[in-house]
Each structure stands twice: as structure tokens, then as C-alpha cells.
Amino acid sequence: MTCCPACGGPDPAPRGGLLECGDCGLVFTPVFSVSPAVYAPGLEEGIYDGAKAALFSEALDILGAAFPRRGRLLDIGCASGGLMKSAAARGWEVSGVELDAALADKAEAAGFEVSRRPVEEAGLPPGTYDAATVFEVFSQMEKPGAASAEIFRLLKPGGRIYAREFNAGFHLALRRIEMSGLFRPFGAYPSVLHDRNFRAAALRIMLERAGFRNIRIRNSRPTAGDPYRTGGRLGGLLTAAIKVLYYYMAQAVWLASFGRIYAGSALIVTAEK
Numbered sequence: 001m002t003c004c005p006a007c008g009g010p011d012p013a014p015r016g017g018l019l020e021c022g023d024c025g026l027v028f029t030p031v032f033s034v035s036p037a038v039y040a041p042g043l044e045e046g047i048y049d050g051a052k053a054a055l056f057s058e059a060l061d062i063l064g065a066a067f068p069r070r071g072r073l074l075d076i077g078c079a080s081g082g083l084m085k086s087a088a089a090r091g092w093e094v095s096g097v098e099l100d101a102a103l104a105d106k107a108e109a110a111g112f113e114v115s116r117r118p119v120e121e122a123g124l125p126p127g128t129y130d131a132a133t134v135f136e137v138f139s140q141m142e143k144p145g146a147a148s149a150e151i152f153r154l155l156k157p158g159g160r161i162y163a164r165e166f167n168a169g170f171h172l173a174l175r176r177i178e179m180s181g182l183f184r185p186f187g188a189y190p191s192v193l194h195d196r197n198f199r200a201a202a203l204r205i206m207l208e209r210a211g212f213r214n215i216r217i218r219n220s221r222p223t224a225g226d227p228y229r230t231g232g233r234l235g236g237l238l239t240a241a242i243k244v245l246y247y248y249m250a251q252a253v254w255l256a257s258f259g260r261i262y263a264g265s266a267l268i269v270t271a272e273k
């Protein structure tokens with residue numbers, strides 16, 4: 001029997017080749033595939049450093065307001081160190097976790113300490129960190145529930161987690177539209193599915209079970225431009241414009257539903273220990 005890797009729910013139901021947890025709504029692959037994301041050559045730097053710079057900056061603004069004197073920050077899934085560089089420049093003492101050896105090498109070459117084991121197996125010192133950042137990594141973890149519990153343990157009392165994650169509510173709906181062939185003339189494949197696909201409820205329940213409080217979830221702004229080249233012949237500028245327009249529409253839906261419906265393509269979740 002397969003249990004939900006986010007909340008431990010015992011009885012997931014089949015859903016189009018995937019499994020769906022009846023307790024938290026996580027949609028996940030029956031067998032975890034360890035393969036990391038593989039992007040076309042040269043896209044990596046654009047994704048990790050360029051397109052996400054504004055999102056990193058927003059995260060550091062929020063964490064900086066909570067910790068005006070800074071402190072220790074752990075970036076889980078730190079890639080080549082884009083967020084760590086920005087955080088260090090703002091006075092944080094930073095270290096990271098990265099399973100991809102080539103990316104971890106780059107981050108270390110930039111001067112950062114990087115653990116190469118899953119965070120729940122890394123043996124990092126508990127009660128040490130003021131902040132933990134998790135950018136689109138829960139979706140790629142084998143055991144995101146165990147990782148959340150470990151992140152809770154690693155934080156000091158009052159410590160904060162700041163995570164950005166793809167919104168499965170959006171991407172599963174988009175995948176259904178793709179399957180209908182609507183986007184085919186444009187060569188566009190905008191839906192993004194991973195091993196673990198989180199709706200807002202799955203993120204909330206997973207963090208609650210880990211012990212976090214004051215869990216807040218909102219739609220994220222999109223990445224700048226079209227770094228993943230999912231827009232095909234629509235091109236970078238038009239894809240970027242559609243993404244921004246869609247973000248404002250998702251915000252309108254969120255407001256109109258009194259914060260119940262998250263239509264954004266990605267979510268930001270913050271919580272406290």
C-alpha cells in the first residue's frame with residue numbers, strides 16, 4: 001500500500017495514471033522517479049538566476065521584515081546559489097541543500113556550504129536556523145512530509161519557512177486543456193507536473209502536520225518572461241504578457257472567493273515555528 005508522501009494519508013485513489021490523496025489532495029506518481037529536472041543547455045542560469053531574481057528578492061523582503069537583524073538562512077534546493085547570493089548580500093549567514101551534483105558544485109564554487117543529501121537525511125543541527133526557503137522543491141522530493149518535519153526541527157522557535165510551489169489546482173486543469181489539443185497549433189505546453197503535485201490544501205495540511213503555525217498561502221507572481229520556453233511559437237514576450245494578465249485574474253478570483261480559491265500557477269506559503 002502506498003501512503004501519501006505529504007501527509008501520510010493511507011488510501012490514495014488512482015487518477016489518470018497518478019494517485020490522489022483523499023486526505024490532503026496531493027496528486028503524485030505511484031513510483032518516485034529520482035531524475036532531476038533536465039532543461040535545454042543554457043536555460044539553467046536563466047531559470048535559477050535571471051527569471052527568479054524578483055521572486056527571490058520578494059522572499060528576502062518578507063523574511064528581512066521578520067528578521068531585521070538577519071540570522072541564519074537555509075535554502076533547500078539551492079541550485080547554483082542564486083537565492084543564497086542575494087541573501088548573503090543582504091546580511092544573512094546562508095547555507096544550502098542541493099542533490100544535483102553539478103549545481104551543488106557551482107554553489108560551493110561561489111563560496112557556500114552545501115549539503116548534498118535530502119534535508120531529512122542531511123544531519124543538520126536542530127534549532128539552528130532563523131529562516132528556511134524552499135523554491136519549487138517540495139514537488140521534486142521523494143518525502144516532502146518528512147522534509148517539512150525536519151525543516152521544522154532545524155528552525156529556531158519563531159523561525160520562518162518561505163516556500164514557492166507549483167499549484168496543482170492550476171496545472172492539472174491546464175493539462176486537461178492540453179490533452180484536448182487546444183494549444184497544439186501554438187506548440188505550447190504550459191502545464192508543469194512533477195512527482196508530487198500540491199494544491200494549496202496539501203501544502204497547508206503537510207505544514208500543519210509538521211508542527212507549523214500561522215500558515216499563510218497566496219498566489220505567487222509569475223517568473224519573469226518564459227524561462228522554461230513552454231510558450232513555443234507564442235514567443236517570450238507574448239507568453240510573459242499572458243502570464244502577468246493571468247496572475248491578476250487569479251488574484252481577482254482569490255479576492256472574489258474570500259481567499260478560498262487559488263487559481264494562480266504557483267503559490268507562496270509562509271509559516272512559523
Ligand SMILES: [Zn+2]
Pocket residue numbers: 004005006007008009021022023024025026
Ligand atoms: Zn496527503
